Amino acid sequence: MTDLVRLDINLQTPQGCGVRSSGGPLLSRRYVGGAGQQVHLIEGGTERDGAPLYCLHATAYSGQSLAPLVRALAPSRRVAAMDTPGYGASDAPAQRLDLPGYVDAVEAAFNAAREGCIDIFGYHTGALIAAELARRHPGRVRRLVLIGVPFFSGDEQAAWRHRLAQPATLTADLDQFRERWDFFVRDRPPGVDLGKGFENFVDELRAWPNGWWAHDAAFRFDVQECFAAIRQPVLIINPHNHLAAASRQAAAALRRARIVEMPHLANGIFDVAAGExxxxxxGFLNEE
Known part of the structure; x- marks a missing residue:
């Protein structure tokens, strides 16, 4: 098997040679890595003078959740949303990883894709993976964009781990999915239609019953030590949801951070405000 395989397929229907929303640019998929370590990417745009932007999703979603953002950014740069190992269409790790283990896997995917200098976007657990990548590689990661940063410590971090990192067991009972159905479909945010809510529900369930693994890794990670060591410019985009206060604390812990408050947004931001x-x-990535 080669290290690099490209598949152009439709992200919303089983036929076609790409994905295009109404008026949007064509996106493609590909896999990088070797047997048992295949990582799935959704990509758009073409090579330009600037660094490509890699996007890391929240748990337990996949890069599919960031497809509207990839589509919105594609006219101006090469951009890719990566499925974290164990999520979406990427191969699952053989055992549960800590956060540095996820960083190792993502870094291996960058190497398999033969990437040099890159910019990174991260959302929620993806924000912590992105931050640790930036800390490790100040010469390779040029700029960092974060949304929904779970910047917690001590008892608060332990409480979030208890809430979101509970082991699950697959059973024959349909009711085990009731809470997630209500969250994604019945109680979906304004502006998210029924079809998109269902798509988000299915996307998260692809990682079941091990979707909690990356939450467990994130809420055991020393975010203070990591953020204190980051030297790259960082943009934190801050919708006013349950992570707004934590994201402000993250900005205060960084040396070169700028935070943009977005009080008119809360949840479903990539579905309702990808262009914004x-x-x-x-604007941030194009600054001198």
Whole structure:
């Protein structure tokens, strides 16, 4: 098997040679890595003078959740949303990883894709993976964009781990999915239609019953030590949801951070405001 395989397929229907929303640019998929370590990417845009932007999703979603953002950014740069190992269409790790283990796997995917200098976007658990990558590689990661940073410690971090990192067991009972169905479909945010809510529900269930693994890793990670060592410019985009206060604390812990408050947004931000978020990211990444 080669290290690099490209598949152009439709992200929303089983036929076609790409994905295009109404008026949006064509996106493609590919896999990087070797047997048993295949990592799935959703990509858009073409090579330009600037660094490509890699996007890391929240748990237990996949890069599919970031497809609207990839589509919005594609006219101005090469951009890719990566499925963290164990999520979406990426191979699952053989055992539960700590956060540095996820960083190792993502870094291996960058190497398999033969990437040099990159920019990174991270959301929730993806924000911590992105931050640790930036800390490890100040010469390779040029700029960092974060949303929904779970910047917790001590008892608060332990409480979030207890809430979100509970082991699950697959059973024959349909009711085990009731809470997630209500969250994604019945109680979906305004502006998210029924079809998109169902798509998000299915996307998360692909990681079941091990979707909690990355939450467990994130809420055991020393975020203070990591953020104190980051030297790259960082943009934190801050919708006013349950992580707004934590994201402000993250900005205060960074040496070169800028925070943009978005009080009119809360949840479902990539489904309802991808263009607005993309404009902020483009402006930040294009600065001298």
């Amino acid at each position: 978020v993309a404009d902020l990211i483009d």
